[in-house]
Amino acid sequence: MNEDSGGKGEAFGRSEARPWLDRYPLQIPHSCEYPKTNVAGLLFDAARDYPDNEAIDFLGKRYTYKALLRECRKFANALRSGPGFAKGDRLAIMLPNCPQAVIAYFGGLMAGAIIVQTNPIYTERELHAQLADCGATTLVTLDLLQSRALKAKEGTALGRIVVTSLSDGLPFPKNALYPIKRRKDYPDLKVDYRAAGVVRWSRLLRKGKSAPICEEADAEKDVAMLQYTGGTTGNPKGVMLTHANLLANTAQLAAWCYRLEDGKERYLAALPLFHVFGLTVLMNLAVKKAGSLILVPRFEPRAVLESLRRRRPTVFPGAPTMYIALLNSPLAKPDDFASVRVCVSGAAPLPRDLQEKFEQQSGGRLIEGYGLTEASPVTHCNPVWGYRKFGTIGVPLPGTEARIVGESGLDPLPFGELGEVVVKGPQVMAGYWNRPEETADALKDGWLRTGDIGTMDEDGFFTIMDRKKDLILAGGYNVYPREVEEILFEHPAIQEASVLGVPDEYRGETVKAYIVLKVGWQVSEMQLDKWCRERLAPYKVPKAYEFRTSLPMSLIGKVMRRKLKEELAEREEGNIKIN
Missing domain, CATH: 3.30.300.30 (ANL, C-terminal domain)
Known part of the structure; x- marks a missing residue:
């Protein structure tokens, strides 16, 4: 335990059921205030307070918060002025990490859309299943993926496909050279902008007005995003995350990382933003803190190492596989990680030797957390600065309750006994899209049954012993x-x-x-x-x-x-x- 450790009395109702509160650093509140607005309010606040700060760096192309807000407004106005688009319509985004992914996300929310993040490597069959289930009317995707999108469109409600290119987000002269490289790498690629419903990204934004626009949201009721997860059955389910859910988890993480300063941090975005982990701990958190989002289109050690050297990021969330690949890369130099102060690792167990090696090279903190799509996603984390326990997922975040229960109900089991992890908090989903029976199975009296098996010790630290019965977690x-x-x-x-x-x-x-x-x-x-x-x-x-x-x-x-x-x-x- 160090100078940041200690408890704070009864702010969140301290009891024997919440022993983790005594392990909170003094600077972390037991609960947070959560905005009751549209998630796009995060961008409005950053652009108001830090208009000239860098918001995005994409391979050298930089956007200030003022410029990012302008582009998001243009996209939102163009979206709403298009045929048949209204509040609550689903906007699917199938993009790698690039400025267009950020613009479509916040611009879509301003327009009142429900965002549906889609994995760019989905096959036609997988994409069709998701589009058919969510009923998306508009899809934003890459020119490289247009053919797949057109084939998957059949039999769905999809009426408009907005096609962009990586060159749309690149600086000069990279944007001029990219089409040459694309033709070399994809000689058979044909992009048909005359196909029914297909619109160029650049043309759409030219038509959009930069006038203020933001659809008001009933934060606790209005769904901001459908994030698809297969659950234990493998059947795709759209997790309904409200504006309040996403804002709460962002506020919880900001409180957890209390030493991060507004307007001063640089966030390395190697995690995909279409995954809820990257979306919350990178895109939403970076914008809340008015930091710079350094976008990497896909994880590749050479590119990430170049970004580390070029921009010296201070925050680098990731998965253990990323840190392993970087530390073992023959291209890595001892001081490549020296600027990194905070790394939150998720998606897989964090080996202790990896944690110690990374911290030794960076001088920062690499800590393990836990979450699931149904919780926006983070529910637990080891303290970044303060008392932590290796091999555990840490303790519940502010305002989050968690317990270990048996098969018969929700009564907590004794310390150290193996059972199912259940959680409750403002970040827990509203339910599954059009699946009331599965929603009822997952949510019991406000508690989310995670399906993960673990234990809680006397200090309130949780350990995951096994995952959902058949789930495989690969990278x-x-x-x-x-x-x-x-x-x-x-x-x-x-x-x-x-x-x-x-x-x-x-x-x-x-x-x-x-x-x-x-x-x-x-x-x-x-x-x-x-x-x-x-x-x-x-x-x-x-x-x-x-x-x-x-x-x-x-x-x-x-x-x-x-x-x-x-x-x-x-x-x-x-x-x-x-x-």
Whole structure:
């Protein structure tokens, strides 16, 4: 414990059920004040107080907060002046980290849209399923992805596709050189701006007026965003996050990182903004603190190291796989991380040796947190400055309650006993889009059942012991075995298939498929890999295949994944003994 540690009495109702409050640093309140406005108010405040501060740096192209607000207003006005767009319509954004992603997000919120973040590496099948479920009427995407979007559009409510290019956000002369590189890298790419409903990003913004616009929001009732998650079943579900949910989680994180100064920090955005982790801890938090958002289109060690050297960021949220790749890169230099003061790691367990090595090189703090899409997403975090415990996810954020419960109800279990983690707080979702039964299953008396199994100790620190029954967490992405298995079952050579996560030093877990072939059929790993890559996003594709004559089955004919895991553990134990 250091000078920041200590408790503060009864501000949040201190009781034996909330032992974590005694471990809060003195500077952190037990609860926060949460704005009751449109999320776009974060940008209005930053542009008012720090108009000339840098808001975005994209490979050398910089926007001040005043300029960013102007571009967002132009997008919002153009969106609302278009045919058939009204408050509550869904705006899908399928972009990598680039200025257009930020402009479409805040501009869409100003226009009264419900934002739907979409993964740019989704296949046509995956994109169609999401668009059909959410009923999006407008999609903003890259020229590289236009063909996929046009194919996925069929049978959905999508009427307008706004197509942009990375060159739209690049500085001169990179914006002039990019089309040459694009033609070289994608010689077969054809962008059809004459297709029905397709609009150029640049033309849309030229038509948009920079006049003030902001649709008022009933923050606690109006949905700001649908963030898709598969849950434990693998069926895509739109998590309804209200304006109040997103603003609350942003305020909680700002309070947690209390040493960060308004208008002075630089946030390295290597996490994708289309993921709720990156959206909250980077885009929303950076704008709330009027900091500079240093955008990296995709995580690649060389590009991230260049950004670290060029801009010397002070805040760098990420996943363990990112820190591992950077520290192990032959291009890394000892002082590359010296400017970083705060790193919040999520999406996978944080190894202690990685934490210690990164902190030694940076001089900053790398701490582990926890969250889930249904909670906007952060619910727990180790104190950045103060008492922390290695191997834990930390303690609940201000205004957040959490407990460990058994199968029979919501009564808390004793310290150290294993059970399900449940949470309650202003960041917890309103429910699942058009899924009342699944909403009722997930939310009980205001408590969100996470499905994650863990413990809480006497100090209020939580440890996750196991995740949702079948969920695979590969490099920070959720992979649902059932979805992968269904694709494998479609292959004519496959009789039985089962998928589970296996340990991976880099990705935390990776996907392994167990295959039983039909009699007389033969198929190679390479052929199955091609089959899956044509139908699944890359992170869902199995990285290993094991061909077997049978799979362990229960009496009712269900594959027993537990048995497969036990076999794998025994095999690994045997390898360790041999070595």
